[in-house]
Structures are given as C-alpha cells and as structure tokens.
Amino acid sequence: MGRHSCCYKQKLRKGLWSPEEDEKLFDHITKHGHGCWSSVAELAGLQRCGKSCRLRWINYLRPDLKRGTFSEEEQRLIIDLHAALGNRWSQIASRLPGRTDNEIKNFWNSCIKKKLRLRSEKPPDDELATPSSVINNSNFDSAASESQSSTQNLPLWFEQINNSNGGDTFTPTANLPQDPSFQPFRDLEGGAGTMELQSCAPWPALLPNEGAEIHTGGEPEDLKWSEYLDGTIRCMYGIDKGEEQQQQQQQLNFWHRN
C-alpha cells in the first residue's frame, strides 16, 4: 500500500486555510455531508486534497467543537485516560466531547510535557527531598487505584507542578532525587533498548514498580517523549503489555455502562 493518491496531485493548495476556503467547505458539508472525502474538495470548489478537507472539518469547522482552554476536569480526564490508554489520542478524544485528538495531543505534548520537564530539571530542595526508601507499594496502591478509578483527583505529581505556576515558586514535596545529575532511566547491562526505571524518579510522588524494566526499542538518547512518558506511566501504574488490553477493555466497559 502506498501513499494517499492525492499526495501525487499537483497544484493543490497547502498550508493555512483562508476564511473563503473555510466557508466553502463548511457550506458544502452542511448542505450535502462529506460523503467521500476525496470528492469533497472538488465538489466544494476547493484546491485541496480530501485529506486536508477532512482534517480541517474535524479539527476546526465541526459545529460541535468546544473552544478555549481545557478545564481542570478535562485535564484530569486526559491524564487518567492517558494512563490507561497511552498515546491513543483518538480514543482519548472520544471521551471528551467537543475536543479533537489533535488538540489533546498538542495539549499533552506542550503543557504536560513541559510540566514533566520542569519537574525533572528542578534541583530538589534539600529539606524536601525524600530518599527512595520512603517509596513503598502500599502508598502507591492507594494512589494508583484512586487515580485509575476516579477522575476527581489529579495525580500528586501533576498537582504539585500545576500549583507551582511553572515558575520560581516551585516547591516539590515528595520523592525528589538528591543528585542533580540523576537520570530517571538507566541502561541495563547487555540489554540494548532495555532500561530500568530508577528508584526515586523525579516526577511521580509514588512508584509502584521500582526497578521495573521498560523496553523502549531504541537507545536511551533516541527515546522519544511519547515513549518516555508512555513507559513512565506504564511503570508507574504497573501496566504491562500483557495486561494492557484487558485493562483497556475493562475501562471501556466501565465507560459504556455509565
């Protein structure tokens, strides 16, 4: 299977949509529906490929879209859903009416990524840093079950960063590493593409699976943020590949019942 055929077509417009193009597309779809996307552009009198029209409709023109920043409730939901589903943005978006997968993905990659980065880069306050021995599974069990079963509470690490305004007033409260050169992942000897989540990782307040292996499929320096976060969250919540589908199904069943 090759590329989408429209990619080969010449003289099609790319880049930002003009108000006139938006109007043409909106008018056409509200009157006739989109039908086959590849024919929408032509029928609407647009020099665009069908793929571009579809994206513009889904991400911007759809009348049921919600605008503006994410509410706290939505943020909670995104974090919970990402913990359960990983980078399945479309599935996450399907649980947030009026929000698009693109929007959620952008939110995650800018806002939450930044918060995590801040968290991992801030040197710990000596009096607040807690040795890894404080971490224990009983702490995690209650927090993890709370996080997974409820959308009422943000994970502690997120609350801490969120409340810090991302500025100089940041005051970590739990489990930060003493060593500023601390790296959350370390190589396992002889295991290419395999890393271990260090104890006392800088972002979560509680770690369930200290020492759990994370298979990244690449060298540490090649680790992408999505993999980094996904691996982190899997480790935090004790989600292994085998159980993941089952958990996802249970979660979906729960949602469908409610």
Next chain:
DNA sequence: AATAATGTCAACCGCTAGTAG
C-alpha cells in the same frame, strides 16, 4: 527597540487497516 529563544497549535506526512472490485 532589536534579536533570540521558546511555546503553541494548525496542518502535513507516512503509515496501517479496512473494503470494494
């Protein structure tokens, strides 16, 4: 005020899955 650095977000790219012929 000018420039650089950083953040945000719309849009594109490349891929897979599904489907019709």
Next chain:
DNA sequence: ACTACTAGCGGTTGACATTAT
C-alpha cells in the same frame, strides 16, 4: 488472493505568537 483506493491515526513540522535577554 490480489490490487487500488479511502479513512483514520499518531508523529512531526513549521509558521506565528509570546517571552526573555
């Protein structure tokens, strides 16, 4: 079974806006 095509997805890019120096 195979091919051609579309829909949809997640990753990435790049233009523009904002903030820092």
